[in-house]
Every structure is written in C-alpha cells, then in structure tokens.
Amino acid sequence: MTAVSIIVPTYNEAKNLAALYAGVAGALRDISWEIVFVDDNSPDGTADIARDLARQHDNVRCIQRIQERGLCSAVQWGVQAAHGDVVVVMDGDLQHDPGLIPRMMEELGKGQDIVSGSRFLSGSRAGGLPSELRNSLSVYGNKLINLYLGIRLTDPLTGFFATTRALFLRSIPRMQADGFKVFFDLIYYNRKAAIKELPLDFRARQHGSSKLELYVIWLLLCDMISKLSRGLAPPRLVSFVGVGLIGSSVHFSVLYTSLSAGAVFWVSQAIATVMAMIFNFTLNNILTYTDHRLVGATFYKGLLLYSFIASFGIVANVSTAQLTYELFQFHTFLAACMGILIDIVWRFVISNRLIWGNSSIFKKAA
C-alpha cells in the first residue's frame, strides 16, 4: 500500500526528473511511496521522460495535461490522483531537498496537519534565491502575507510541503485553480490547523529556468483582494480592473498631453482611447492571462477583437454613466466611475470567454 504520494508539477523539467527520482528514492527507503508528475504538455518532452521512468519503476506515474495550464491546478490534479494518505508537494527542479520528507512525515505522525520546508527559518539556507531583489521582495512579501493571514510563518510562499490527502481534498473546492501560490492558498483555508515549518536548504536551480517572475507578485495581490471579497470578485477580474485603472491614468496623461500640444478635444480623446486600449490589452495579456498569453499573429488578432468588444463597452459605459448622472443629482465623478466600471466588467466577461482562456477562439489556431 502506498503511504506517501509525492506530487511534482512540471513544466520543462525533462533534464531534472531522473535525478529527482533518485533523490527521493534515497530519502524514502523504508516506506512505500509513489511519485506523480503532473505535466502541462511541456515542449521539452518532460512527460515522455516521466513515462520512461515509469517503465523502470512502478511507483512513477504521469498525468500529461493537454488543455490545462498552471501550477495550482496541476498540484490539485496530482493530489486528486494520489494513492497515499500523505501527500508531499515539491518542485521538479531539484531545488527542494527530498531529505526533508522523512522529517515531515515524522511531524505529521506527531499530530501536525501541515508541515512545510521554509527557506527563511534559522538553519535554513536560501542559496537558491536568484537575486538580491527577489530576496527582499520575499522578506516584505512575507510580512504582508502574515499580516493578511493572521498567522506567523517564515515562508508562506514555499513550494515544498506535506499534509494529509484528506485535508488537501477537503480544501480543493475553495482553492484557486489559477495561480502560483498553492501553499498560501491551502493555509488560507486552514488557518486553524496545526502548521509546522522545518528549515530547508533551498538549492539553486541546475537546469531549465524559473517560471516565477514579477507578475507572480501581482497575481498574489489580486488573489488576496479576491479572498477579501469572499470570492465575489475572482482574481482575474481584480487583475482586469487593476489593469483598467492603470489604463485610465494612461488615458488621462495622453489626453492632457495632446490637448496641451494643441490638438482639439475629440482628436485628443480618440488618441487617448486607442492608446489606453492597446495598453490595457497588452498588460492584460501579460499580467491577467499569463498562462494563456497570446503571441505573434494571434496577439494582433486578439487586439482587434478586443477593440471591437471595447467599442460596445463604450456604449454601455456612456449609457450607464448617463443613468447614474440623472439618478444621483448630476454627480459627474460618480457617473463617470460607474460608466468605467460597467465598461471594464463587460470587457472582462466577453474577453475572458473569447480571447483568453480555455474557450478562446484563438486556442485552436495557436
């Protein structure tokens, strides 16, 4: 019977799998375990390598996902496929020392609900953090997250942790499928659970590249705001609105710049509208839809469709604004804000279906 399932989300980790397997095998000599790779159809053939490994060892399994993308949902799929009563989630890039797994199991045996490997506990080494900037981002990010969670953790964003399959399965219906921060998401819904951190020797990546970039911080912020709204506003909508707000400031700076350059109002307004639209589309493509990013020719097709959708939004915008204006005693600012809000929500609902995501009309073409 399998006692522990090691869940490893992978994207372009072909070169790391064999060493990872050997490392885990070396660490888990006395217990029965399996390793479940959840690969998002990596172009480097990670899934083939995983199946090669499975031919040699019968405790290797591979889920190759064709349609789905994203770290959080990959981990969730792995847990749902797991046979073990305990699940361990770890990176597939050899940054996490499998030597810690027996200690994690021990702590779970002693009654802890969740045990994680922390990069910032005394005794930890975070040699694998790529830069000074990322280091300080982590420090301040962690402070903010602890404040938000109301618990003290030295590393709420770690990617290496163990818990019971039952606890994880219970949490899945409320967890985010989009996103990067599985552990943060899990503990958010299990704040009352017994959580223990163990010092981790976080190693540098040897092959391949990290998928965690600055936009991850943005997504995390959106996720936090979404959770505050009790899920009323999904993280993508929060991100979309955030981008829309930044876009409005672009709109106004362009508007006033071209006005002061002598252009008449309607020309300035038209230039500002087009600039803001391109800006919004580009930023949404990078930040809001990182995992469904349109590139090359589809980027321009997407932009065209987006502009088309947005032009209907302008009608909704103006009518809502007018209605609000009449309803609330000709309050201009409030009316303008209501108009912009309706516009953004409209654009979100339509482009979330047609441009980006699983039902995108560009998906088959890409």
Ligand code: GDD
């Ligand atoms: N299936 C799947 N789909 N796997 C993915 C995806 C995806 O979209 N994106 C990343 N992965 C896999 C990687 O192949 C790797 O095994 C693991 O998930 C973590 O990704 P990395 O790209 O190595 O992330 P990192 O090392 O920069 O980030 C680490 O620190 C973060 C906290 O700052 C990870 O431990 C994260 O889990 C952690 O949140």
Ligand code: MN
């Ligand atoms: Mn990593």
